[in-house]
Structure formats: C-alpha cells, structure tokens
Amino acid sequence: MKAPGQALQAQLLARSFFEASPETVAPRLLGRILEHRTASGTLAGRIVEVEAYLGPHNQPPDPAAHAFRGPTDRTRVLFGPAGHAYVYAIYGRYFCMNISCELAGRAGCVLLRALEPLTGLEVMARNRGLLSDAPARNLTSGPSRLCLAMGLTRAGQNGVDLVDADSALRVLDDGWLPERIVTTPRIGLKVAMDWPLRFAVAGHACASGPKRMRG
DNA sequence: CTGTGGATTTGCT
DNA sequence: GCAAATCCACAGG
Secondary structure, three states: OOOOOOOOOOEEOOHHHHOOOHHHHHHHHOOOEEEEEEOOEEEEEEEEEEEEEEOOOOOOOOOOOHHHHOOOOOOHHHHOOOOEEEEEEEOOOEEEEEEEOOOOOOOEEEEEEEEEEEEOHHHHHHHHOOOOOOOHHHOOEOHHHHHHHHOOOHHHHOOOEOOOOOOOEEEEEOOOOOOOEEEEOOOOOOOOOOOOOEEEEOOOOOOOOOHHHHO
C-alpha cells in the first residue's frame, strides 16, 4: 500500500517505445510525463494532447512534416535514433517540441501540443509572464506555450535523449492511463488537413483549442 | 464566442 | 524573398 501523499513511482520508458510509427506512438504517449530538471527546480507535466508527423518513407508521404523533403540541418535529429527531442523555432518568437520516432535512418515524430502541469507551477507561470496564481490550464495548453513554461529552446534541448536517466529532460511513465482518447485532424495546417493524426485525452481541460477539440 | 492582424527568426527556394 | 506545426491583444456579436 502506498502511504498517503507519497509520490507515484515514475520510470523511464524503453527506447523501443518510440521505435514505431508516429501514429502508433502518439496515442500511447498520452498520460506520460515530461520532466525538465532545471536550475530553478523540477518542472513536470502530463502529456494530454499530441500530433503525429510521418516520415517521408510513408506512402503517401506526409506533406505537413518537416521531414518531408529529407534530412536537413534542422531536421537531422528526426532521422536519428528514436526517443530524442526535436525542438524547432517558429514565427520568430516561439518553439515547438517533438519526440523522434522510428528506427535510426527513418524519420517521424510526435508533436507535444499540451500538458497538464504537475510540478513547478509557479516557475511555469513566471516563464509564461503570468501571475503566480494563474489557472493551471493556461500554463501549458499549446505547443509553444508548453515550451515557454517548461523552459525548452532549440539551443538548450534540441537533440536531448529523453530516455537517458542522466538527461535533464526526460519522459516518464507513472502508470496513468486516459479513460478515452479523441482523434481529430491536426491543427494549423494548410495541407493534409483531414488526416486524423491529432490525439487528446477526452474532455481534458488542459488540451488546447475550443471545447469541441477537447472531446 | 468568432475573427483579424502584428510580432519577428529561421530555413529553404 | 516568403511562408511558417503560434500566441496575444483587441474588436465585434
């Protein structure tokens, strides 16, 4: 029996968890924990919304994926071993974080779109430029919001191994499982707009977008 | 609730 | 050059 208030045991995922297609990995990632150990303390959140982006080996290839045109300087980590962070800059001011999938040589990734904040909420609020009593659902609901809150940047975290016990940024599993998952098209695209590759914990307040997108 | 526009770096054509 | 896997502020119903 677990004593009241005792933290749940959370363990690293095996690399093989990520050595599969993004559309397989994405829904299974819901409920896992992203943890960043920083100088200002440990920040952690439960993954509640993701999107899959497929590698160019797929038929048909995914025109919305950064890996669509093959490896470049930016997308190199997507073609490397699974379970690594792919962090890229967008619109000049923001970052988005993905986790690489597939065996080395093939690309594919899962974009993290929303977390439920678990620890370090005050630091997250400060990182977001919000008051320290801001509602939890405002801290990490959105791909760039969660990067800001968790202190993730391309310079700092791109290429980090998320299944290495010594990494400051890791993905952990505490056994939590979503009751129901909603599947919808991906958000913000102008191509492949009907591919059902967005997955969210049904009804979760921390998922991004309007209520209908949260299930 | 919906819609619009601006901020501003990066990578690829 | 230009478009981008975004966010925020603000206007209007």
